[in-house]
Amino acid sequence: MKATYKKYILDFKRASGTSRGILNQKETWFIILEKNEKLGIGECGILRGLSVDDVPNYEATLKWTCENIHLGKQALWDNLMEFPSIQFGVEQAFLSLESEHPFELFPSNFTKNQASIPINGLIWMGDEGFMLEQIQQKLAEGFSCIKMKIGAIDFDTELKLLASIRKKYTKEQIELRVDANGAFSPENALQKLQQLAEYDLHSIEQPIKQGNFAAMKSLCEKTPLPIALDEELIGVFEFDKKVALLEAIQPQYIILKPSFVGGFKGSQEWINIAKEKNIDWWITSALESNIGLNVITQWTYTLDSKLPQGLGTGSLYTNNFESPLTVKNGTIFYNKEKDWQTNLINDLCI
Secondary structure, eight states: EEEEEEEEEEEEEEEEETTTTTEEEEEEEEEEEEETEEEEEEEEETTTTTTTTTTHHHHHHHHHHTTTGGGGGGHHHHTTTTOOHHHHHHEEEEHHHHHBBTOOOOOTTTTTSSOOBBEEEEOOOOOHHHHHHHHHHHHHTOEHHHEOOOOSOOHHHHHHHHHHHHOOOOOOOOOOEEEEEEOOOTTTTHHHHHHHHOOOSSSEEBBBBBTTTHHHHHHHHOOOEEESGGGGTTTOSHHHHHHHHHHHHOOSSSEEEEHHHHHHHHHHHHHHHHHHHTTTEBBBBOOOOHHHHHHHHHHHHHHHHSSSSBBGGGGBBSSSSOOOOEETTTTTOOOOOOHHHHHHHHHHHH
């Protein structure tokens, strides 16, 4: 078996804002396996500034992984515990190599285009006009669940945007989620949650920065609206520590980005623990290319979650790979009519 790795830079169509700054480009890496004239491809979806494995020796670890590919998927996964995005790339690459089609890793009614997955429409941070424009676009596109990133512009303006939606649509018509990305301080978070709760929100993601366990536990106890942990899960590798974190904080939801938490195996551990503690969950992408998004979406369908998932990021880039994933009426489905697999292999491997 031959293993190589390749870097790829994704360019955003429009600069995308989070509470941590503006994103113009997104770096990603691929592991490519070759054996008996078959290919296996996996994406290592690192997000600089947020991924726990954003470290100086990242590329050296990818090189080591390819040089030691003979160890196999499980041994490599165990050795890469502090590199969850590479764990995920390894999982994908081996599954891809073993599959009949290199980009159809979880055959199901979804990949047969007989079922779709409800997703949230993502509203990026920006000025008031830009955010309102996005909201109107998502509603026109038929989304019944909207997720708005907050925390970068004036909070009162963000409340006005939420109020404008609620004037036209009830919570039964449009589900509203917000994502603070840790933007609130522990001192003012509860007050802001009380203000947000007036707009019948489904949930808020990561209201304060991760690592403030006592403050987050207190918020989850007192909150007037459900809290979902996101960044809080990053960097928690051991099973016992995952159990301890959820027992200590007791959130209403957790959000799983496979590239951040050790791929399918790491995500499934979180899901199993959450189920035991009556904590619900959903899956979201971490701005992967369509290669990683494709496999995350296929896998997500097999989990049979009824909640809208965070999987609609494939259209953000000018130079994304061709994909069977199509978003329509607030759902994502799998369209295999085009010969996208041949084009994708040529784009990656030439």
